[in-house]
Structure formats: C-alpha cells, structure tokens
Amino acid sequence: MSPETPEQAPAPEEQATGTDPKPEEAQVERADPRNPVSWLPTLVETAVAIAVALVIGALLVVLSDQDALEALAYLFTYPADFFNAAWDAIWSSYSALVRGSVGSGDRLATTLERAAPLICAGLGVSLAFRAGLFNIGATGQMVFGFLAAGYVGFTWDLPPVLHMLVALVAGVVAGALYGGLVGLLKARTGAHEVITTIMFNYLAASILLYALSKDAFQRPGSDNTQSPPVADSATFGSVADVHLGVVLAFLAAGGVWWLLERSTLGFELRAVGSNPDASRTAGMNVSKVFTVGMLLAGALAGLASTMQVLGDQSSLSPTLAGNIGFDAITVALLGRATPLGTVLAGLLFGALSVGGVAMQASAGTPKELAQVLQALIVLFVAAPALVRGLTRMRSSASGSTVQAKGWGG
Amino acid sequence: MGRMSAATAVSSTGAVAVRDRADVQRQVKLAVVYGLVLVTLLAFALTTSDSTVWYTLEERVNRKESPPVEANGALVLWPAVAVAAVAVALAALNRVPRSWVGVVVHGLVGVAFFAGFLVWVYADQANAGAIVMTNPLPGTIRLATPLIFGALAGVLCERAGVINIAIEGQFLMGAFFAAVASSLAYSAEMGLVGGVLAGIGMGALLGVFAMRYLVNQVVLGVVLIALATGLSSFLLSQIPNDPDVKQYLNEPLILPRIEVPVLSDIPVLGPTLFNQTLLVYLMYLCVVLVSWLLFQTRWGLRVRSVGEHPKAADTVGIKVNRIRWQAVLLGGALAGLGGAYFTVGSTGSFDNGASAGNGFIALAAVIMGRWHPVFASLAALFFGFMWTLQAQLAFLDKIPGELLRASPYLATVIAVAGFVGRVRAPAADGEPYVKS
Incomplete structure (x- = not known):
C-alpha cells in the first residue's frame, strides 16, 4: 500500500502517530510516515501532554501533603516555606514513582511483568478498534482465559513444558471463543457489541463465582472462593529475570502488526473498520470479519489472562481480573490502536501502576494519584489541539487511527 | 420488537x-x-x-x-x-x-x-407458606432510578451528536460531591445540588474536549471514566478518618421517603410509585421533561437536527455547538442526580466505585432504548425489575444463586440479539462540527 491510498484507508505504516486525518481536518497537510520531520511534532506533543499531566499531578501532590498545606496558611508572610514544602513533596513523590518503576533491574522486571497483560489485552482492544468494533469485553474474555488456563494448570498432570503449552493454548482458546461469540452475535443478529460485551463481562463474573463455589476449582479443604495456584510444571519459565509472558506479549505485538499491515485478513479488518458498506460492496464478507476480529481480540485477552495465572502463578479469585480489562481500553486508545503505540502505552501504564505503589510506600502520596495521572496523560494526548495551543506549536497533521468514532451499526 | x-x-x-x-x-x-x-x-x-x-x-x-x-x-x-x-x-x-x-x-x-x-x-415449598411472594415493583423503581437518570443523560447528549460513554464517571463524581455537599450542609437535599454541580462539571469537561478540542468522543468517554474513578478515590483518600472532620465531609444525610397524600393510598400502585424519596419523584419529572423537551419544543427539534445533520442545521441558522453545549450540560446535571442516588439516595457515605458499573448498564439502556427517552427508561426499568426479582428469588433454592445473578445480563443479551437487533444511532453522533 502506498501513502496515496484513498481518504478512507487507515494508516499504511504503523507509527505511534497514524496518518489518517479526520475528515474535518482534511485541510491540514498529511504526514508522510517515512519522513521523520513530519511525525516528530507528534512525539513532541505526546511529551508535552505527559508533562502537562505531571504538572496537574504535582498540584494534587501538594494538596495531599500535610506540610505544604500548613505552610500554605502563611503563604504571604513566608512564601519560601510553602514552596520548599511543596517542592519536597513533589520531588519525593515523583522520584519514588520513577525509582519504584524503573530504578533497578528488579523494579524494571516487575514493571515489565505488570505491563505484559496490559499490552496483550490492549492489543485485543486495538485490533477490534481497527475493525470498527468497540470491545469493552476484555475483562470477560480474560475471565474465561483464567478458567480454562487455571483448570488445565492445577488439575491436569503433564510433563513441564507440555503442561505450560497446553494451559496457554486453553486460556487463549477460551478467551477467543468468548470474544468470538460477541462477533458472531453482531454478525448474525446485529446485536450491538457495546451492549453484549458489557453484559458478557457480568456473565463471566457470575460464571467465575459459580466455578469457584465448586470443588473442582477450590483449594482442597477450603471453602473460600479461591483456587489453588497452577502446578509448577504449568508456569512460564523465566527469561532474563522476567517470565516468558513478557516475551510472548512482544511477540503478540509483532504478530498483530503483521496481521494488520501485511495480511489479507488485516486489510479486510481495516477496510471494514473504515467503511463496512463499501467493504460489502467490494465483495468482502463483513459478517466473517466481525466474527474473526472479535475472535482474535478475545484470543489476545485470553493471552493476557495467562500472564497472571501461568506467569505470576496467581490463584483464581473473583477480583483477579481487576482493572486490566478496562485499563486495556485506555492503553489501546493512548496507543492510537496501533501495535507499537499499544506496547509503549502498556509499558507506561505498567510503570505508573508499579511506581504508584512505591510512591505510596515511600512518600505517602496516595497510589490513586497514579490512576489520575494515567487518565490525564491519555486525555491530553487525545487533545493535540489543546497541547498545541499551550505550546504555540505549529499545527501538524496528527490524526487518529482509532476507527470506532461513532456507534457504527 | x-x-x-x-x-x-x-x-x-x-x-x-x-x-x-x-x-x-x-x-x-x-x-x-x-x-x-x-x-x-x-x-x-x-x-x-x-x-x-x-x-x-x-x-x-x-x-x-x-x-x-x-x-x-x-x-x-x-x-x-x-x-x-x-x-x-x-x-x-x-x-x-x-x-x-x-x-x-x-x-x-x-x-x-x-x-x-x-x-x-x-410453589412446592418444603415448608409450606414459609416464603411469600412480595411486591417487586417498589424495589424496581428504586433500583432503576439512577439508571433512568443516566440513560436520560445519554439520550440527551447523543441526540445532540455528542457520544456520552462517561455516564459511569458522571455518576461517580455526582455521588462523591453529593455526599460531601450533604455532609457540609447537613441536609440531604443540598446533596442533590452537589451531585448536579459535579455532573455539570463532568459534562463541561466532556463538552470542552469534545467540541473545543475535537477529541475522539469514544476515547474521551473512556478517559473521563478513568479520571473520575481515580479522582474520586484520590479525594476519598484525602478525607481523614478523624470523626470530627469526617462528619463534615463524608457522613451525608439520606433522603427520607415522602408519602404523597391521597395518591399513596391507591392499592399496589400507591406504595410503588408514591412512597419514595424526592430523587424518585424528580426522576418521574425528568422523564416527562426530557421527552417533552426533545419532541415537543423548538429546542428539542434543534437538538435532534444538530445530532442528525449539523451542516443542514447550521445552514438554517442554528448555532450547532451552542445547542450541543446546552444538551451536554443538561445531560451532565441529570447524570449528577443519578450519581447522588448512590450516596444520599440510598446508602449514605461514599465508597470507592460507589456506582458499581451502573453507568455501563445505563449506557446499554440508551442503546436498547434506541436513543429514545421513554424506551431507554423502560429498558432501565427492566434492569431494575430483574435485580429486584433476583434479590427476592435468592431466598428460594430452586434456582442456583449464580444463575440468578447472571439472569439480568443473560436476558439482556437474549433480548438484544433476539428482538432489538440492529439499532441506528443519531447520524452525526460522535462527529464534531467545525464550521468550514
């Protein structure tokens, strides 16, 4: 595909930038992805967005700091006191955030392991976005992955590597089937995927609770809704201090890139995402694309679930999925639904969430601040016009590759 | 159907x-x-x-x-x-x-x-007459109240062409500030005002980023939910546990039930509809108000026209973004009221994630109700009914509890896949309008 593809076609090259201007920005000249000068402004914009988010975060840090608040009372008599206290609070919080996430090899490994499920689930959401589907259902798809991978992991008895592979495949397939069902329902009956994925999340939560109330999933001799961890033979081995799942996450990102940019199926996905009617007229099977798109998205969410069950050796519990499924949407959106972007966004979110805990432990700043920072960063990255206004940067052609703009149909 | x-x-x-x-x-x-x-x-x-x-x-x-x-x-x-x-x-x-x-x-x-x-x-109870069928309707109305407020907010915004996925975020902020306002003012009704103001604030954020900075509105909604989740739990963690301070910040009064004279004496319907809190009566009023505004007034016609074809509306002299701003802010106020339900309307003090996913159910109700205020409210009532029924049937051991818990969501999937089918959103939903 050449950069001269028609207006509707998505970005030909995978860049964190994307090159598909919204129709209303059509008067802006288009970025050529092969020319670094044209996408550099987008990098700068992203950096500025992160900086603005950090500044707002700093205000919140000051507001949550006892010393700074006490000094604020006599701001006009001794202004230096307040600024010193505020600076101390900001510096100790942010340095704890950085040290806690990337400060040492050990912390870096934790960050990578935290980022791996976010990247996989985020890739699933991204892939669905490119096909014009808004997949809120990563949580439910992950729960099915937990059930299958966990069951194989702690009840079957197989030789070490084979056991891990079987459990991995089981988790991926279970997630894929649960995701594919959403696509099938949309293709067959037109049921809107936003409704069905929301409902399927709740359904999966009920099914998980049901499974955890049965002996097959419970720890022997316990009535808690908690399963045993998987057998040692089913865990991911470690590669250079991190578990194999991290490697799998990067491989998955490469696979998604190849699928989207180099394969026929990927072309169909992007075409349907851009304009389902035109794709149907061109002879593409839109129903098949919806089903396969959701199937693959579910498979990626299933892969994310194995990171926790087989990688961290967590036991199944009603709260295991946590916020990953929802954060995956934010990660995918921050990464503009491109594989490289999703990986970078996943790493950033992993670092923020690992660092947030460290920040609370050493500087006493609530870890919820990390969550606020994540949201603010995405908000400002998504609003290039605002960032440009702040920095008086010349307008650049940063578009969005996210296809799900409206409700589709 | x-x-x-x-x-x-x-x-x-x-x-x-x-x-x-x-x-x-x-x-x-x-x-x-x-x-x-x-x-x-x-x-x-x-x-x-x-x-x-x-x-x-x-x-x-x-x-x-x-x-x-x-x-x-x-x-x-x-x-x-x-x-x-x-x-x-x-x-x-x-x-x-x-x-x-x-x-x-x-x-x-x-x-x-x-x-x-x-x-x-x-039927067939082991201990005959031990468990009695009760009237599920009052519970239905109560549980559906926040959903209806949220669904109305969604309908208003989206009819004007601004996608509002952030209902959950508006609920959370509404719930938090309703609790704070009620505790500060020592009045449950002031809590409603706090909820409305917080909802308008969230609506304003939605409006600024969607219309001024042209952010993709699906992205924006998800981000606003994440922001509201993080911000509300951050603010909650700032409230000290010291009871002397806490009573002014997170120990709200709860709205009392008000019996409407005469009307509440009607058998069955009376206690169902007319022995509820002020918030529920406001909900009735808002359903009528939004339907009337959208379909009977000149303003409503403008809202619908900027949501369907903003360019045509602009051509005949309608200020597209002004109308959209009005709809988004009004929607924010409604969602804020819905959020107030989770603190001053039911349990009192704010807790992390107080709205418990109700905003997503409200979003589903908007789509199930085909972006129509009355049908969206009916879809919300359906959820309220299923939740109430589920709570009542939990006393009987005829159906496994987990299946009961899943039944509202299973029923929704069946209803959407089997009967509602393909739905059509307002044509310009999610498209920012820039005058060229």
Whole structure:
C-alpha cells in the first residue's frame, strides 16, 4: 500500500502517530510516515501532554501533603516555606514513582511483568478498534482465559513444558471463543457489541463465582472462593529475570502488526473498520470479519489472562481480573490502536501502576494519584489541539487511527 | 420488537401478498420464541405438584398487619399455557400483525411467561407458606432510578451528536460531591445540588474536549471514566478518618421517603410509585421533561437536527455547538442526580466505585432504548425489575444463586440479539462540527 491510498484507508505504516486525518481536518497537510520531520511534532506533543499531566499531578501532590498545606496558611508572610514544602513533596513523590518503576533491574522486571497483560489485552482492544468494533469485553474474555488456563494448570498432570503449552493454548482458546461469540452475535443478529460485551463481562463474573463455589476449582479443604495456584510444571519459565509472558506479549505485538499491515485478513479488518458498506460492496464478507476480529481480540485477552495465572502463578479469585480489562481500553486508545503505540502505552501504564505503589510506600502520596495521572496523560494526548495551543506549536497533521468514532451499526 | 424490520408485506386483511425473506424470518423467529415459551410453561405446569402460593401486596412481609394471601397457582399456570399456545398458533400461521396488536400479543406472552415462572418458583415449598411472594415493583423503581437518570443523560447528549460513554464517571463524581455537599450542609437535599454541580462539571469537561478540542468522543468517554474513578478515590483518600472532620465531609444525610397524600393510598400502585424519596419523584419529572423537551419544543427539534445533520442545521441558522453545549450540560446535571442516588439516595457515605458499573448498564439502556427517552427508561426499568426479582428469588433454592445473578445480563443479551437487533444511532453522533 502506498501513502496515496484513498481518504478512507487507515494508516499504511504503523507509527505511534497514524496518518489518517479526520475528515474535518482534511485541510491540514498529511504526514508522510517515512519522513521523520513530519511525525516528530507528534512525539513532541505526546511529551508535552505527559508533562502537562505531571504538572496537574504535582498540584494534587501538594494538596495531599500535610506540610505544604500548613505552610500554605502563611503563604504571604513566608512564601519560601510553602514552596520548599511543596517542592519536597513533589520531588519525593515523583522520584519514588520513577525509582519504584524503573530504578533497578528488579523494579524494571516487575514493571515489565505488570505491563505484559496490559499490552496483550490492549492489543485485543486495538485490533477490534481497527475493525470498527468497540470491545469493552476484555475483562470477560480474560475471565474465561483464567478458567480454562487455571483448570488445565492445577488439575491436569503433564510433563513441564507440555503442561505450560497446553494451559496457554486453553486460556487463549477460551478467551477467543468468548470474544468470538460477541462477533458472531453482531454478525448474525446485529446485536450491538457495546451492549453484549458489557453484559458478557457480568456473565463471566457470575460464571467465575459459580466455578469457584465448586470443588473442582477450590483449594482442597477450603471453602473460600479461591483456587489453588497452577502446578509448577504449568508456569512460564523465566527469561532474563522476567517470565516468558513478557516475551510472548512482544511477540503478540509483532504478530498483530503483521496481521494488520501485511495480511489479507488485516486489510479486510481495516477496510471494514473504515467503511463496512463499501467493504460489502467490494465483495468482502463483513459478517466473517466481525466474527474473526472479535475472535482474535478475545484470543489476545485470553493471552493476557495467562500472564497472571501461568506467569505470576496467581490463584483464581473473583477480583483477579481487576482493572486490566478496562485499563486495556485506555492503553489501546493512548496507543492510537496501533501495535507499537499499544506496547509503549502498556509499558507506561505498567510503570505508573508499579511506581504508584512505591510512591505510596515511600512518600505517602496516595497510589490513586497514579490512576489520575494515567487518565490525564491519555486525555491530553487525545487533545493535540489543546497541547498545541499551550505550546504555540505549529499545527501538524496528527490524526487518529482509532476507527470506532461513532456507534457504527 | 420484530415489527420494526424492513418488510411490510402483510396487507391489512392479513393476506400475504409478497413474501420477502425478512418476513419469513420474522415468522420463523416468532414461532420458535413462542414455542420455547410454551414448552417452558408446560414444563412448569407439569412439574408443579402443589401449586399453592402465598403472596402479599406489600414490599415486605408483615404477617400481623397484612397476612399473606393464599392462592391456587394452577389458576395462573394453565391460562398462561393457553395464552402461549394461542400465540404459537398465531405465529405459525403468520397472523401476528405488525401493528400495536402485535405488541399486545408480545406483551401478553411475556406476562404469561413471568406469571407462570413465578408460580413455579414459589410453589412446592418444603415448608409450606414459609416464603411469600412480595411486591417487586417498589424495589424496581428504586433500583432503576439512577439508571433512568443516566440513560436520560445519554439520550440527551447523543441526540445532540455528542457520544456520552462517561455516564459511569458522571455518576461517580455526582455521588462523591453529593455526599460531601450533604455532609457540609447537613441536609440531604443540598446533596442533590452537589451531585448536579459535579455532573455539570463532568459534562463541561466532556463538552470542552469534545467540541473545543475535537477529541475522539469514544476515547474521551473512556478517559473521563478513568479520571473520575481515580479522582474520586484520590479525594476519598484525602478525607481523614478523624470523626470530627469526617462528619463534615463524608457522613451525608439520606433522603427520607415522602408519602404523597391521597395518591399513596391507591392499592399496589400507591406504595410503588408514591412512597419514595424526592430523587424518585424528580426522576418521574425528568422523564416527562426530557421527552417533552426533545419532541415537543423548538429546542428539542434543534437538538435532534444538530445530532442528525449539523451542516443542514447550521445552514438554517442554528448555532450547532451552542445547542450541543446546552444538551451536554443538561445531560451532565441529570447524570449528577443519578450519581447522588448512590450516596444520599440510598446508602449514605461514599465508597470507592460507589456506582458499581451502573453507568455501563445505563449506557446499554440508551442503546436498547434506541436513543429514545421513554424506551431507554423502560429498558432501565427492566434492569431494575430483574435485580429486584433476583434479590427476592435468592431466598428460594430452586434456582442456583449464580444463575440468578447472571439472569439480568443473560436476558439482556437474549433480548438484544433476539428482538432489538440492529439499532441506528443519531447520524452525526460522535462527529464534531467545525464550521468550514
């Protein structure tokens, strides 16, 4: 595909930038992805967005700091006191955030392991976005992955590597089937995927609770809704201090890139995402694309679930999925639904969430601040016009590759 | 229901002039669905040995003042089977009209199914009369209140062409600031004001980023939810546990129930509709208000036109973004009221994630209700009803608890996949308008 593809076609090259201007920005000249000068402004914009988010975060840090608040009372008599206290609070919080996430090899490994499920689930959401589907259902798809991978992991008895592979495949397939069902329902009956994925999340939560109330999933001799961890033979081995799942996450990102940019199926996905009617007229099977798109998205969410069950050796519990499924949407959106972007966004979110805990432990700043920072960063990255206004940067052609703009149909 | 599909091949006399595929599909679908209902009802009727059930019209069992009434469930079960059988026959012969008569038929089958199901569930108790059927309607209205506020907010924004996924975020901020305002002012009603202001604030954020900075609105909604989740738990963590301070920040008063004189004495309906909190009465008012605004006023016509075709609206001199701003802010206020339900309207103090995913259910109600305030409210009532029923049936061991928990969501998937089908959003929903 050449950069001269028609207006509707998505970005030909995978860049964190994307090159598909919204129709209303059509008067802006288009970025050529092969020319670094044209996408550099987008990098700068992203950096500025992160900086603005950090500044707002700093205000919140000051507001949550006892010393700074006490000094604020006599701001006009001794202004230096307040600024010193505020600076101390900001510096100790942010340095704890950085040290806690990337400060040492050990912390870096934790960050990578935290980022791996976010990247996989985020890739699933991204892939669905490119096909014009808004997949809120990563949580439910992950729960099915937990059930299958966990069951194989702690009840079957197989030789070490084979056991891990079987459990991995089981988790991926279970997630894929649960995701594919959403696509099938949309293709067959037109049921809107936003409704069905929301409902399927709740359904999966009920099914998980049901499974955890049965002996097959419970720890022997316990009535808690908690399963045993998987057998040692089913865990991911470690590669250079991190578990194999991290490697799998990067491989998955490469696979998604190849699928989207180099394969026929990927072309169909992007075409349907851009304009389902035109794709149907061109002879593409839109129903098949919806089903396969959701199937693959579910498979990626299933892969994310194995990171926790087989990688961290967590036991199944009603709260295991946590916020990953929802954060995956934010990660995918921050990464503009491109594989490289999703990986970078996943790493950033992993670092923020690992660092947030460290920040609370050493500087006493609530870890919820990390969550606020994540949201603010995405908000400002998504609003290039605002960032440009702040920095008086010349307008650049940063578009969005996210296809799900409206409700589709 | 099914009558909305494209084909209208049945003439007024019911004779089929031309059969297109959609018409055949509808016939098959109706016959299969009604057939399933009939089979299930027959199974209920045949497996019930002692069909005596006890019921009371009160919301809670009060054996002294209004003792439960004994009724023979067979008198409900078999007529329900008969209704389903007639419906199956009509569907098989393709005699279910597409007009309002068809809707009545669908409704009758639905009522028959629910009645038969209830009799089956409550019959054959090991300890006869121990568990009494209670009136599920007051609980339905209560649980549906925040959903309806949220759905109305979604409908208003999206009719004007601004996608509002952030209902959950508006709920959370509304809930938090309702708790704070109520605690500060020592008045539950001031809590509502706090909720409205927080909702308007969230609406303003949505408006600024969607209309001023042209952010993709799907992205924006997700981000605003994440922001509200993080911000509300950050602010909550800033409230010290010291009771002297906490009572001014997170120990709100709860709205009292108000009995409307005369109206609350109507049997069944009175206690259902007219013995509720101020927030519920506001909800009735808002459903009427939003429907009237959207469909009877000049402003509503403008809202709908900027949501369908902003360029045409602009051409005739309508200020597109001004109308959208008004709709988004009004929607924010409504969602803020819905958020207030989770603190001053029900449990009191704010807790992390107080709205517990209700915003997503409200979003589903918007889509199920096809972006219409009344239908979206009905979809919200459906969820409220299923939740109430689920809580009541949890006392009986006839159905596993986990299946009961899943039933509202399963029912939604079946309803959406089977009957609602493809829906059409306002044409310009999510498209920012830039004057060129």
